[in-house]
Amino acid sequence: MSILLVGAQGQVGQALLPLLAPLAEKWGPVTAVGRQQLDLTNLAAIATFVKVLQPQLIINAAAYTAVDKAESEPELAHLINAQAPKVLAQSAAECGAQLVHISTDYVFSGQVGSPRCETDATDPVSVYGNTKIAGEDAIRAVLGNHIILRTAWVYGTQGKGNFLKTMLRLGKDRREVNVVADQVGSPTWAYDLAEAIVALSLNAAAHPGLYHYTNSGVASWYDFAVAIFQEAKALAIPLEVQRVNPIVTADYPTPATRPAYSVLNCQKSRKR
Numbered sequence: 001m002s003i004l005l006v007g008a009q010g011q012v013g014q015a016l017l018p019l020l021a022p023l024a025e026k027w028g029p030v031t032a033v034g035r036q037q038l039d040l041t042n043l044a045a046i047a048t049f050v051k052v053l054q055p056q057l058i059i060n061a062a063a064y065t066a067v068d069k070a071e072s073e074p075e076l077a078h079l080i081n082a083q084a085p086k087v088l089a090q091s092a093a094e095c096g097a098q099l100v101h102i103s104t105d106y107v108f109s110g111q112v113g114s115p116r117c118e119t120d121a122t123d124p125v126s127v128y129g130n131t132k133i134a135g136e137d138a139i140r141a142v143l144g145n146h147i148i149l150r151t152a153w154v155y156g157t158q159g160k161g162n163f164l165k166t167m168l169r170l171g172k173d174r175r176e177v178n179v180v181a182d183q184v185g186s187p188t189w190a191y192d193l194a195e196a197i198v199a200l201s202l203n204a205a206a207h208p209g210l211y212h213y214t215n216s217g218v219a220s221w222y223d224f225a226v227a228i229f230q231e232a233k234a235l236a237i238p239l240e241v242q243r244v245n246p247i248v249t250a251d252y253p254t255p256a257t258r259p260a261y262s263v264l265n266c267q268k269s270r271k272r
């Protein structure tokens with residue numbers, strides 16, 4: 001009996017690590033791997049790793065998450081976000097494990113102005129979103145015993161980068177920061193997400209399937225930035241920033257199109 005955590009060095013992986021005790025009680029010791037121990041671009045290595053470890057629970061917190069870069073690296077993004085999860089799911093099926101996999105609000109276009117449910121049709125508008133839905137579909141096709149948890153706008157203290165860290169970095173040197181105000185979503189604290197992953201994992205066998213989880217409330221990136229700077233001020237974090245200017249998406253062009261209204265209906269996961 002053991003647990004395999006893939007993507008242990010990422011923002012969500014790092015948030016999960018200290019919370020895994022209840023899972024370890026049920027399924028045994030945790031083997032937590034980052035890219036150096038298990039490179040998801042090596043599909044044969046994934047199958048071998050799982051075959052040797054024989055875990056009862058696999059949590060996949062790894063992904064190709066560079067949304068803009070994915071537009072110019074679609075094959076690599078597909079390999080990591082779709083083919084690797086498929087092999088993880090096949091390997092889980094072979095050793096009787098359940099797989100918990102993290103997905104994204106970017107499987108939706110954000111063109112509908114109401115929170116999206118698990119039963120709503122997906123319509124991704126970016127390479128990243130397309131590769132993530134391909135990963136979901138591949139898991140569903142080969143493994144019944146899975147949880148796919150879509151989340152959004154994750155921020156925490158660990159991992160390479162997130163909006164919170166970017167704002168604090170910009171706010172250190174700049175007196176004014178321009179932030180997009182016409183994209184809205186639900187900023188989600190990585191440690192709340194990690195708790196939800198643990199809770200759903202414990203129930204996975206009884207209640208497998210697709211779930212949405214974010215923190216509650218809706219904000220634009222501009223609202224989020226204002227809140228970050230207010231909080232930083234309250235905590236006496238030294239910042240140069242004096243002004244946050246709301247701008248429109250058209251004034252901040254990026255390679256990937258992002259959903260305008262990116263809110264998930266999380267009622268199903270809140271009941272678990």
Ligand SMILES: NC(=O)c1ccc[n+]([C@@H]2O[C@H](COP(=O)([O-])OP(=O)(O)OC[C@H]3O[C@@H](n4cnc5c(N)ncnc54)[C@H](OP(=O)(O)O)[C@@H]3O)[C@@H](O)[C@H]2O)c1
Pocket residue numbers: 007008009010011012013034035036038039040041060061062063064065080102103104105132150151152153154155159160161162
């Ligand atoms: N962050 C968000 O706002 C957000 C929103 C919705 C959904 N999600 C989903 O949440 C999950 C966790 O994301 P996160 O925020 O924790 O992202 P993250 O901080 O970028 O972590 C992703 C991890 O995956 C690893 N990884 C990438 N390519 C790999 C490879 N070839 N082999 C092994 N590991 C590889 C990365 O390793 P390196 O550091 O070595 O690259 C990194 O540690 C992902 O499924 C993501 O799609 C995130």
